[in-house]
Structure formats: C-alpha cells, structure tokens
Amino acid sequence: MTAGAGKTGARTILARAMVVALMALGPMAGGAQAQVPELQGSRAEPARGAVTNLPLPRYVSLKGNEGNARRGPSLSHRIDWVFRHAGMPLRVVAEFGHWRRVEDRDGAGGWVHYALLSGVRTALVTTDMLELRTRPNPDADIVARAEAGAILRLNECNPGWCRVSGGGQRGWVPKTAIWGVDADEIRD
Template sequence: MSRTIVIHKRALQVFALVFFLTGTAIADRGPVTNLPLPRYVSLKAAEGNVRRGPSMTHRIDWVFKRRDMPLRIVAEHGHWRRVEDRDGAGGWMHYTLLSGNRTVFVEQDLIELKARPNDGSQVVAQLEFGVIAQLGKCDEIWCQLSASGHRGWAPRSSLWGVEPDELRN
C-alpha cells in the first residue's frame, strides 16, 4: 500500500469518527438534510420530548412546553435532530416536532419595538423578557418582529434565535 493511500484512509477514519461522535459533518452541513448547522427552528407542538439519544428507546431528559419556542439544531441523525435552547439545554427531538418558522426569544426586559429600523423611530410597543416573537427581516443591527398583534423592529443584540451576522430579506 502506498503512503498516499494510507494517509487518505487515515483521514477518512478521522472524519468518520468525528461524524459518529458529533452527528455532524465537518463542512457544517447536516448529513441528512444538507442544510447548514447550526440553524434555528421552532417548536411546532405544545410539548416536545427531548431524548438522550436519537431514537424512541432513549430516555426522555426534558420536555419543552412552549409552542413556537426557538431552538438551535446542532446535529442530525435520521429523523432526529439534536437541539439546544437558549440556555444550552437540549437533546434529540423527532423532526416532526420542529418547524422551519423562525421565532426569537427576547433576552432583555422591555425592549422597544420601533416602527422603522432606527433609534429615532416611533416606539410601537415594548416587549418583556421571555416574549417569543415571529422573526421577519434582519439587517446588520435590526430585526423585524411580530408579537401579540404588534409589528416592528428590535435590536438584534436583544434577541436569541438569530445569528449575529445573519441577514434575512
């Protein structure tokens, strides 16, 4: 066996080990969906069991009980997605419990929802810590939200569920 083939075989073994241990590909793409990892989704159901491993035989560690709660998918395995909440708690959930509808968690108390994406704009509402809002467009600083019948713009820095550099049209 030539040295080149041995090196390639070793690299493939390392990649397989990383994939097996983490459930993710090194290229930051899910092995099942080919979608980016990590990525954000929301809880579709009113309740969702979070399991220790990617099957129904694994024990339930958590039960998320907040419909539309934003979650971050960090790994995939078959019909299962490894998710984390804003505190880093999580585990494996069946993909049918998750939705691609984007929501965010308000991280600061009484943030101002503005009519336009600038500091001088009129305040249309205030959102309390813990509010879950539907996510719309995002520029470098502001994200458009809708919550409790109010629609406006909030600073991205006060939200969990959107990446710091993520732009949305």
C-alpha cells in the same frame, strides 16, 4: 470465507457497536451521521447536515406545545428535557436519521424527532420591556414593548436589527436583544 474477510466483518461489527455506544453516551456523542459544526473544518462555508444537507447550526421552532428532548436519537433513549412553549426557537446542531439535536438559549436540549420542529423562524426576547420600533433606528417611534421571555415571529433582519411580530404588533428590535438569529445573519 477467508481469514481476512472474517477480520473485516469483525471490524465492521466493532465499528457499528462503537457508533451505538457513542449515541448512548449522551447528547453530544452523535453517532455516524450526527455532526457538530466545530468539528467540520475551518472553511468559510457552514457545515451541512448529513441528512438534510441544510446548514448546521440553524434555527427552527417547536411546532406544538410540548416536545421531548431525549438523551439519544431514538424513542428508547430517556427524556432529559421537555420543551413546553409552542414556537420556542431552537438551534439544530446535529442530525441523525429522523432526529435533530437541538438546544435552547441556555444550551439545554437533546435529540428531538423532526416532526416536532418547524422551519418557521421565531425569536426569544432576552431584554425586559424590549421596545419595538417603527424603523431599525434607536430614535424611531416605539410601537410596543415585549417582556423578557416573549416569543416573537422573526421577519426580515439587517446587520443590526430584525423586524419581529407578535400580539398583533410588529416592529424593529436590535439583534442583541433577542435569541434565535445569528449576529451576522441577513433575512429578506
């Protein structure tokens, strides 16, 4: 082994130690594969996850009734938050191996194992007594009302409205009254 090779090996070990230290610092210190969309550049195309190659950020939902959000992407990191509502919409903002950095409407969250997440899209009602309408029009007939905090299944969306369903009812709601879909997102 030459002196130069020893220095390179030491640099590699130091770089790996820095990645581990960054992951231990907290939720936004992501590590080598974790990505924060704001740091990906200013291109028009969305950032892509290093693991899944899916867009970041993106929305998912909680599969079961409970999901632990950890300080870092492993079981050895402490639990900072527990999500307790099946179907709760969450936004994935980073990836690392089998772990996804998620946040809720209030920005609370952490690293969650991917097995606890579902690609089924849901939305959280942010307006109390939200009116579900027959058409995407503020003058359309009201078919139901949803309380703030209700979780609804997200169906199609146009530029200003989304069709949602829940509790045996379905209807259209303004995007501004729900969380779990981007303002410019279109869904068929």
